[in-house]
Amino acid sequence: MQNDTRVAIVGCGPAGLMAATVLSAAGLAVDIFDAKGSAGCKFLIAGRGGLNITHSEPVETFVNRYGDNAGIFKKILAGFSPDDLRAWLRKLGVETFVGSSGRVFPKEIKAPDILKILIEALSRSGVVFHYRHRWQGFSQAGFPLFLAESGELLEFPAKTLLLALGGASWPQTGSDGSWATLLSAKGIHLEPFRPANCGLEVAWSEHFRSRFSGKPLKNVLLRCGDQQANGDVMITDYGLEGGPVYTLSSVMRELLKKNSPASLFLDLKRDLSLEYILEKFSAYGRSKESLANFLRKTIHLTGPAYSLLREICSPEELKKPAVLAGQLKNLRIPINNTRPLAEAISSAGGITFPEVNDDLMLHKLPGVFVAGEMLDWEAPTGGYLLQGAFSTGYLAAQGLRKWLGKQANSLQGN
């Protein structure tokens, strides 16, 4: 491999593919590498669940989804916004639509077809794909080194490098975070990877686990600290899964660092007020019905919700209407842990923002740019992850272009 007129991108996920789009459109010769035998494995997995590509909410609200990094993402999204993402997809022939929740999805096209369109467009513009090339760090001359499938260690003397190696969840998709040791060895500060948007573990009794695993708790409200989320929650062998659980999983993860178990509170009847339930329960002492029937008839408590009450509350608590009503509205579930990183939808941790400049170039490795989930940010599900990957890929590629321009100017000046 001898070609120092080319730009190397490592990582064929959304961030790397966006960077390749920007750089090839700017007339640069681009080679893109990936450790896997094909591109976009995690993107394809995301597609299985509906491919929520971005969100339609106003950008001022959107940036707040990145929590402590909202200020940084305000600048990043100013460069490549949710509208820009939709416009770019439209140019590729991929129409999108806004779902009832404001989430944006591709219209009548699946993730594999989007990926195919993108790869074909990049190949037509001269981007060269190298699969089964694992980035292994740098040669003595400072060029990227790759372990090829043949077992050969290859140096690629690119004039500059953009890394888009992903986070550390779902390692089977190639995003295994193994690159972290290579960059740490260069003195770059990384936060440890942690699960984000993940399930939570509860030590159910054998009785509850065997009867209710796989059953949903419909339309419940979850609270943790000052955060809350609502929707359907799935009971599993090991605990809880589902959209509202993922939303609160980061807060729960931080609480668990201090205390285990940590408390998650469930409102099993979020459409009824405590006062209303108390009034309905005033007849409880006189009722000949079983508690399960009484709850079904008076407040329409159905599904596994009643069994969950029995799982958590003592028989004495269930006999006292006021206590029972309180538990229905605020049932404390002891959470023992988050599910492992490998199962999480995304990861927190990675290269911290102080390690990069405004163009996402590493201060300690001038000429090396980074993008996507390998940076230390997290966001809930809802399209914020893919948008973050595409937008950082765009910003890093623009930064790389500027940097090459500056290098060329300074050479001319000499």
Ligand SMILES: Cc1cc2nc3c(=O)[nH]c(=O)nc-3n(C[C@H](O)[C@H](O)[C@H](O)COP(=O)(O)OP(=O)(O)OC[C@H]3O[C@@H](n4cnc5c(N)ncnc54)[C@H](O)[C@@H]3O)c2cc1C
């Ligand atoms: C089940 C699931 C569902 C999801 N659903 C959604 C959704 O609906 N909406 C949403 O916004 N997000 C979703 N996501 C998250 C989204 O897919 C990721 O945030 C996004 O793919 C990150 O893009 P990336 O380019 O940063 O990294 P990745 O997509 O992880 O790509 C990184 C690439 O780098 C390669 N690589 C890693 N190390 C090396 C190395 N040393 N050498 C060479 N190559 C290497 C990997 O093989 C991989 O191809 C989902 C994720 C999962 C797991």
